Amino acid sequence: MRRCPLCHNDQAELSFQDKKRGFYLCPECRLLFADSSSYLLPDAEKQRYGRARQTGKQKQLARFIHPLLDQLQSLQPTPLFGLNFGRVLSEDGLKQIRDAGHHLQQFDPFFAADHQLLHHQYDFICCFRVFEHFRTPAKEWSLIETLLKPGGWLAISTPLLTSLAAFPKWHYKNNPTHVSFYQQQTFAYLASQGKFRLIFAAQDFILMQKTSGSAITRDLDAEPPLVD
Numbered sequence: 001m002r003r004c005p006l007c008h009n010d011q012a013e014l015s016f017q018d019k020k021r022g023f024y025l026c027p028e029c030r031l032l033f034a035d036s037s038s039y040l041l042p043d044a045e046k047q048r049y050g051r052a053r054q055t056g057k058q059k060q061l062a063r064f065i066h067p068l069l070d071q072l073q074s075l076q077p078t079p080l081f082g083l084n085f086g087r088v089l090s091e092d093g094l095k096q097i098r099d100a101g102h103h104l105q106q107f108d109p110f111f112a113a114d115h116q117l118l119h120h121q122y123d124f125i126c127c128f129r130v131f132e133h134f135r136t137p138a139k140e141w142s143l144i145e146t147l148l149k150p151g152g153w154l155a156i157s158t159p160l161l162t163s164l165a166a167f168p169k170w171h172y173k174n175n176p177t178h179v180s181f182y183q184q185q186t187f188a189y190l191a192s193q194g195k196f197r198l199i200f201a202a203q204d205f206i207l208m209q210k211t212s213g214s215a216i217t218r219d220l221d222a223e224p225p226l227v228d
């Protein structure tokens, strides 16, 4: 048994074991997560991310962000102030976005860790191929929640796990930096906690909206949030 790093249920059972890692399934939020004893050491992890930054991910990232901005703009036709969380777009890619009139800040814990950016709130946050790297997804989830304005949008790109039976053959699990695998039910669970609405979750795209009723918790002197 393991403790789920997302919902903290402590009844997660071993679901699959390969030569290198054990994967545990949470019975509550349905997260499938790698055993923490198999995590890469920080230097090895950073080196892998550095390699990924130089290769084809930039184009994919741009292909994710551009249509997303168009979509968000159609949902909320005012200038949007956003945060790209976890995987940074190159200066060229960013320039295109700024030229189109959008405001996008970027935060990457390894290569662009400007913590000042975590003291603002955003109309939207996008996370491209980032969630699968979270070792403590509860922590990142709660950070993302505080960073979003009420009514703000959260767009996530991570390949959803659609079949536990097919997991042993899923190539996506072979990258040792991929440690958290989400099912559609995982995002339904997160939405059921009351702070988010799940709008869409299929294949590798998840769109959620922070409910406007939730009080901002960053201001510790504010009134406590009402319980829904």
Ligand SMILES: [Zn+2]
Residues within 6 Å of the ligand: 004, 005, 006, 007, 008, 009, 026, 027, 028, 029, 030, 031
């Ligand atoms: Zn869980």
